[in-house]
Amino acid sequence: MAPSRYEVGDPEADRPIAVTAAGALCWRREQGQLEVLLIHRPRYQDWSWPKGKLDPGETTPECAVREVREEVGITVRLGIPLPAIEYKVPSGLKIVHYWAARAGSMTVKPDGKEVDRFLWCTPARAFELLSNPSDKETLEKLVAADELSNLATWPLIIVRHAKAKPRSSWTRAEGDRPLAATGRRQALAVGRLLQAWGPKKVVCSPWERCVQTMLPYVQGNNAKLKLVDAITEHNAARKPDKAKGIVEKLFDKRVSVAFCSHRPVLPLAILVLQLHMSGRLAENLPATDPYLAPGEAIICQVSSKHHGRIVSVEQFRAYED
The missing domain is CATH 3.40.50.1240 (Phosphoglycerate mutase-like)
Structure with a gap:
């Protein structure tokens, strides 16, 4: 079962969160096979999900859609919420909110700066390539939702x-x-x-x-x-x-x-x-x-x-x- 999520005003107003970000796990089916979209970030030399920090006056859902559009050139609509992840950054604690987002046959165009490459691949291949262990935990939730027919x-x-x-x-x-x-x-x-x-x-x-x-x-x-x-x-x-x-x-x-x-x-x-x-x-x-x-x-x-x-x-x- 996908989690519930609540946000009113500043989503982390009562918690010591230094950075709030949002992103999406874009997915599609090719010949019945579930595939997910990985991005490669040249700055970090890693494979990850499209995501980024909130702009002023922006909610996390708006941020997630904007970041996908800016980084890979497609406009998605959000599906089920996926568990947020937290990790330490120099300024303190960072939280990233994620959603599943069906991308279908959209043409992906990386921005060339933040993202220089992309890859549609099976979840198994994504587990091998993802650099951040917490990104793999989010993928596990997406796969579990798919197995329960809760992804579409x-x-x-x-x-x-x-x-x-x-x-x-x-x-x-x-x-x-x-x-x-x-x-x-x-x-x-x-x-x-x-x-x-x-x-x-x-x-x-x-x-x-x-x-x-x-x-x-x-x-x-x-x-x-x-x-x-x-x-x-x-x-x-x-x-x-x-x-x-x-x-x-x-x-x-x-x-x-x-x-x-x-x-x-x-x-x-x-x-x-x-x-x-x-x-x-x-x-x-x-x-x-x-x-x-x-x-x-x-x-x-x-x-x-x-x-x-x-x-x-x-x-x-x-x-x-």
Whole structure:
């Protein structure tokens, strides 16, 4: 089973981490054989995974996707999270967060500076070439996930809308209450964060604050937007089973999707998610009000082979400038 992962704001705020980095184990299948992408770094004369340090104002998922793009010239979407590794560097402790990322038949183009060569190879060959023992531990987890049919997945993402104007200061229809200035900045950050998983479809409450939260992502990524009345605050309170049914339907088409609604609707969505995962994994879902902060998201990876089975859970809050 893939691990759960949670990150809010600075992911290592309560730990003495000197350097935070992120990367990905890119994988593909060639004639049914699992292959992984190794990079060669001339500076260190070693074989490793694409990775690098966070830029200011960047979350670890965004960093992982950017580093793969910069170092090997391909844009990936993140799959299951893999265990982070920690090791000592001159400035202190460094932590590197990793994800699996399916690369398929993409053409790899090393940048020539940080990376001068690349190699698609079997996991067995990768174990022989990897220079850092901790990189081999991460590979072991990826291979184990593949053996359990947990490697090929698609993302289902639950988003709470960004910060709205206070109810006390709004005199018009509740469905028209928009985002506050802070919320508009959060919406831009949510749009950047979601690109790490690239949902093709967005299912959203038609109330203004939800639509405004998702529009930066929808417009910047040509995602399909579907507005659903059943998941507004009022309708979900009157007919909770119908709202839960909308969440259940997200599993049917097996297409990457983001679902955006209101704080009172979140426990209904979480109840549905629980039915699709093991009890142990479900323990990592938020269990108390407010469940998610404004603009925060739960990312579930759903097995492509076993219909409706969630194999990993992550929780992220988009960076606010």
